Structures are given as structure tokens and as C-alpha cells.
Amino acid sequence: MTHSCPKHFKHLVVEPGTKFKLGDIEPREVSFLGDEDKARARLAEDIVEIDKLQDRLYAEGKRALLVILQGTDTSGKDGTIRGVFNTTGPLGVSVTAFKKPSEEELAHDYLWRVHLAAPRRGTIGIFNRSHYEDVLVARVRKLAPKDVIEERYEQINAFEKLLVDNGTVILKFMLHISRKEQGERLQERLDNPDKHWKFNAGDLEDRALWDDFQDAYQTALRRCSTAVAPWHVVPADRKWARNCIIAAIVRDTLETMDPAYPKMPWKPSDFKVD
Amino acid sequence: MTHSCPKHFKHLVVEPGTKFKLGDIEPREVSFLGDEDKARARLAEDIVEIDKLQDRLYAEGKRALLVILQGTDTSGKDGTIRGVFNTTGPLGVSVTAFKKPSEEELAHDYLWRVHLAAPRRGTIGIFNRSHYEDVLVARVRKLAPKDVIEERYEQINAFEKLLVDNGTVILKFMLHISRKEQGERLQERLDNPDKHWKFNAGDLEDRALWDDFQDAYQTALRRCSTAVAPWHVVPADRKWARNCIIAAIVRDTLETMDPAYPKMPWKPSDFKVD
Numbered sequence: 001m002t003h004s005c006p007k008h009f010k011h012l013v014v015e016p017g018t019k020f021k022l023g024d025i026e027p028r029e030v031s032f033l034g035d036e037d038k039a040r041a042r043l044a045e046d047i048v049e050i051d052k053l054q055d056r057l058y059a060e061g062k063r064a065l066l067v068i069l070q071g072t073d074t075s076g077k078d079g080t081i082r083g084v085f086n087t088t089g090p091l092g093v094s095v096t097a098f099k100k101p102s103e104e105e106l107a108h109d110y111l112w113r114v115h116l117a118a119p120r121r122g123t124i125g126i127f128n129r130s131h132y133e134d135v136l137v138a139r140v141r142k143l144a145p146k147d148v149i150e151e152r153y154e155q156i157n158a159f160e161k162l163l164v165d166n167g168t169v170i171l172k173f174m175l176h177i178s179r180k181e182q183g184e185r186l187q188e189r190l191d192n193p194d195k196h197w198k199f200n201a202g203d204l205e206d207r208a209l210w211d212d213f214q215d216a217y218q219t220a221l222r223r224c225s226t227a228v229a230p231w232h233v234v235p236a237d238r239k240w241a242r243n244c245i246i247a248a249i250v251r252d253t254l255e256t257m258d259p260a261y262p263k264m265p266w267k268p269s270d271f272k273v274d
Numbered sequence: 275m276t277h278s279c280p281k282h283f284k285h286l287v288v289e290p291g292t293k294f295k296l297g298d299i300e301p302r303e304v305s306f307l308g309d310e311d312k313a314r315a316r317l318a319e320d321i322v323e324i325d326k327l328q329d330r331l332y333a334e335g336k337r338a339l340l341v342i343l344q345g346t347d348t349s350g351k352d353g354t355i356r357g358v359f360n361t362t363g364p365l366g367v368s369v370t371a372f373k374k375p376s377e378e379e380l381a382h383d384y385l386w387r388v389h390l391a392a393p394r395r396g397t398i399g400i401f402n403r404s405h406y407e408d409v410l411v412a413r414v415r416k417l418a419p420k421d422v423i424e425e426r427y428e429q430i431n432a433f434e435k436l437l438v439d440n441g442t443v444i445l446k447f448m449l450h451i452s453r454k455e456q457g458e459r460l461q462e463r464l465d466n467p468d469k470h471w472k473f474n475a476g477d478l479e480d481r482a483l484w485d486d487f488q489d490a491y492q493t494a495l496r497r498c499s500t501a502v503a504p505w506h507v508v509p510a511d512r513k514w515a516r517n518c519i520i521a522a523i524v525r526d527t528l529e530t531m532d533p534a535y536p537k538m539p540w541k542p543s544d545f546k547v548d
Binding site: 089186199 | 333353355356359361362363364365369457461464465468470471472473475478481535537538540545548
């Protein structure tokens with residue numbers, strides 16, 4: 001077992017093979033964190049430790065950590081990256097945003113571009129959206145035939161197992177916000193001129209399909225939460241709670257991986273710096 | 275003119291077409307920054323502004339900023355990335371480290387892998403080492419015939435002009451440390467077991483060729499500091515001064531680029547968030 005999760009957060013892990021219900025996780029229920037001050041203090045500590053652990057991961061050079069962020073529009077994927085990973089910074093963390101596939105990407109299977117973006121050993125890779133769009137929006141918007149999408153869940157599990165077997169630890173987070181919270185965040189993008197560029201009409205079309213998307217998420221979470229690459233559902237209406245939860249799980253996982261500075265085949269006294 | 279530099283730092287810009295002498299820049303002479311406290315305060319402000327400016331750059335989506343970091347071993351390329359760009363973070367900044375080329379890369383011209391790593395519009399790309407290695411280490415270690423290397427300076431200028439003409443602003447920084455400072459930093463890597471992995475014997479071989487490398491740098495700076503992509507020599511013996519100088523020039527350049535949040539072809543009242 002390579003991934004790990006602090007014990008207070010175990011209820012956020014989707015148990016493989018169960019009839020997990022997304023509706024059982026309440027997007028505002030974060031009392032298990034204690035109060036906000038306590039959560040913020042914990043977050044501040046965890047992001048510093050993540051930075052130190054990534055340095056060891058890089059020095060060791062044998063394994064990678066892949067963090068997959070999924071969630072509806074405005075669920076806070078960008079904010080998570082800033083809040084949890086800016087302390088580690090761009091030297092140790094690379095982000096790949098999966099947008100509408102290019103012609104070149106569509107000319108290959110849907111996992112081709114994803115595999116290309118797999119993180120280098122020693123680094124933390126973040127997927128801002130991911131191959132799960134191919135069983136989420138693709139399912140809701142019927143971008144592929146039903147039987148093709150049906151086959152994808154197992155293909156994804158096999159693909160992720162390949163990565164895990166070869167030294168990449170995978171953490172998958174669904175940023176779970178309420179419909180009400182999404183409404184407020186979309187409205188804020190309309191109210192603030194500096195955020196207009198973040199708004200597009202398609203967001204409202206997706207919002208009208210809210211229940212279909214929640215169903216598609218539930219199916220993906222049930223079928224692709226595996227022992228080697230489990231899904232976590234993160235109550236995300238409160239940004240500080242979302243960041244605190246994700247940072248704690250990332251830190252715990254890195255501590256479990258326990259990367260070590262390598263022992264070199266020489267003694268310092270072998271060298272003389274003139 | 276797309277790049278820009280605060281007036282107190284103008285002497286660090288290598289004037290195109292002049293007989294610039296690297297020895298004229300003293301790695302510890304940073305009195306033009308005022309005292310250390312003042313420099314650190316300025317740095318703290320600048321990195322916050324760089325973050326805001328990158329957000330506008332991303333929103334605008336039309337241009338990119340490429341920051342090229344060169345310098346001898348231990349000159350502080352990694353530390354610069356952390357100190358200047360962690361506040362912006364991995365969402366807006368991508369780092370490419372150019373190491374020994376792979377077989378695939380060697381099967382192409384030397385700028386092929388560099389072009390592949392050019393930053394996306396809206397982002398800041400950092401090259402941790404770059405195509406300049408092909409006129410630095412390649413020259414000193416005679417990895418290519420002399421006449422082949424001679425041709426590269428103009429090829430590099432043409433390549434960089436292509437990027438600039440197509441919307442990428444380029445800032446090139448040589449992190450200039452003294453031989454004495456390098457000696458202390460290499461010794462520290464030997465003294466601290468957690469830093470052993472950063473040390474390799476090749477660093478001492480390069481150090482023995484110090485003068486040859488300084489000559490190769492001087493030639494590259496003279497021949498490849500152009501009006502569209504000038505070189506800056508950064509006195510880098512003091513880390514806070516190095517970061518302060520680079521942050522100030524990056525901020526000034528982004529302010530001169532003055533990216534704007536786009537005006538959308540709709541009014542907020544066109545939409546109703548239900």
C-alpha cells in the first residue's frame with residue numbers, strides 16, 4: 001500500500017467495490033477538522049512538510065506522485081494547486097491542464113495524451129482535470145457510444161495500475177461542492193469584471209445537467225476507486241477545509257512513501273575543493 | 275521593445291554589439307540595491323506583483339514570458355526559481371531542466387528539444403540551463419567541431435527572434451558567482467550528507483576549467499545579447515541580491531508588457547445563474 005490517509009479522513013476514501021453514494025458526503029460538513037483556525041494552522045505546517053518531502057523524493061529519484069484533481073466548474077482545482085503546492089513550487093511540481101483534445105490527441109486513444117503527461121520520477125505531477133473527463137463529460141454529453149464508455153472504466157484501472165506498478169503513487173481527489181455554492185461562485189465571476197474571462201456560457205449548460213454529472217461522478221468513483229489508486233471525495237464548499245484535507249492526505253502519503261536521500265558510493269574526503 | 279529593466283540595474287544588461295567584459299561585473303558588488311533589508315522588502319513586494327501580472331497574462335492568453343537561467347554549478351538556478359517564482363506557483367510557471375540530451379534529442383538538431391519546451395501563451399516558462407549549453411560546455415569540452423559551434427550563435431539569435439516575433443518575451447540571466455563562492459558552496463555539499471546527491475565529480479572537473487568557462491560565457495553574452503533578447507549578468511554571490519535583481523527585472527518586464535484582462539463580447543446581465 002503506497003497511498004495513505006490520516007485516520008480522521010478515512011470516511012472520505014471511496015472504499016473499492018462498495019455501493020458508495022456521493023450524496024452521503026456533505027460539501028459543508030467538515031467538523032472532523034476542528035475549527036477553522038486549527039485547520040489553517042495544520043495546513044500551514046503540512047505544506048512546508050510536503051516541500052521537504054518532495055526534496056527527498058527528487059533526491060531519491062525513483063518514484064513520482066501523481067495528484068488528480070476533478071470537480072465541476074468552480075470547484076476549486078486552481079485554488080487547490082495554489083493553496084497546497086505553491087510552497088513546493090514549480091521546481092518540484094508540474095501541472096497539466098487537460099482541455100478539449102487537439103486533432104493530434106483525438107487521432108490517438110484517449111489515454112495517449114495522459115500517459116505523455118505522467119510525472120517524471122522525483123516530481124509531483126498534478127492533473128487539472130484528467131482522463132476522467134472521458135467518463136464524465138463524455139458520458140453526460142454522449143461524446144462517445146455508451147458501450148465504448150463502459151469499457152473505459154476497466155481501461156483506466158489498468159492504466160493507473162501500470163503507473164503504480166512502475167513507481168508512481170496516485171492520489172485522486174474529487175472536489176465536491178454543492179449546487180448552491182457553485183451558483184454563488186459563478187455569480188461572482190459575472191459580478192467581478194476581472195473574472196469575466198473565467199466565465200463561459202457552457203458552464204451554465206453543464207450546471208443545467210447537474211444531476212447527470214453527479215451520477216456520472218458517482219459511477220466513476222465506484223468503478224475506479226481501487227486498492228492501488230483510491231478516490232477521495234473532498235467536501236469543498238469551504239476553501240480552507242478543502243486545502244487542509246488535501247494537504248494532509250498528500251503529506252501522509254509522502255511520509256508513507258518515505259523517500260530517502262541516496263547514499264553515495266564515495267566519502268566526502270575523496271574530494272578536495274581547491 | 276518588450277523587455278524592460280529598472281534603471282538602477284541598467285549596468286547589468288549586456289549592450290548588444292559591444293566588447294562586454296564579464297570581469298567588469300563583480301559578483302559581490304550589489305550596493306546599488308541599498309542594504310539587505312531594503313532589498314528583501316523589495317523582493318517580497320515584487321514576487322506578489324509578478325503573481326498578479328501572470329494572472330493577467332494568462333487571462334489575456336496571447337503572450338508568454340520565457341526566463342532563461344544560466345550559470346556554473348552552484349550558481350543558484352534552483353534557488354532563484356524558488357525565491358522568485360514560488361509565489362506565482364506551478365499553475366502559472368513551468369520549469370524545464372535541460373540535462374544531457376537523450377538519444378532521441380541527439381537525433382535532432384540541438385534546438386529541437388528547446389523549441390518543444392517553449393512556454394504556452396499565458397504562462398511563464400523557465401529554462402534551468404538551456405540551448406546555451408550548446409555553446410558553453412560544448413565549446414569548452416569540445417563536444418562539437420569549432421566551426422559548428424561558431425554557427426550556433428547566429429542560429430540561436432534567429433531562433434530567439436522567432437519566439438519574440440511570435441509573442442514570447444525572453445529574459446536571459448547569467449548567475450555570476452565568484453570562484454571562491456563556488457568553492458564554498460561545493461564544500462557545503464560535501465559537508466552536509468543531505469546534499470551529497472547534489473555533488474558529482476564532474477563539478478570539480480568543470481571547476482578546473484573555470485577560466486575556459488568564463489571565456490565561453492563572455493563570448494556567448496557578447497554574441498547573443500540582442501535588442502530583442504538581451505542578456506543580464508546578475509551578481510549572484512549573495513542569494514538575496516540575486517533574487518531581488520531578477521524579481522525586479524521580471525516584474526518590470528511584465529509591467530511593460532502590461533497584459534490586460536480581456537473584454538468579453540457579452541454583458542453579465544445576459545446570463546442568469548439559477
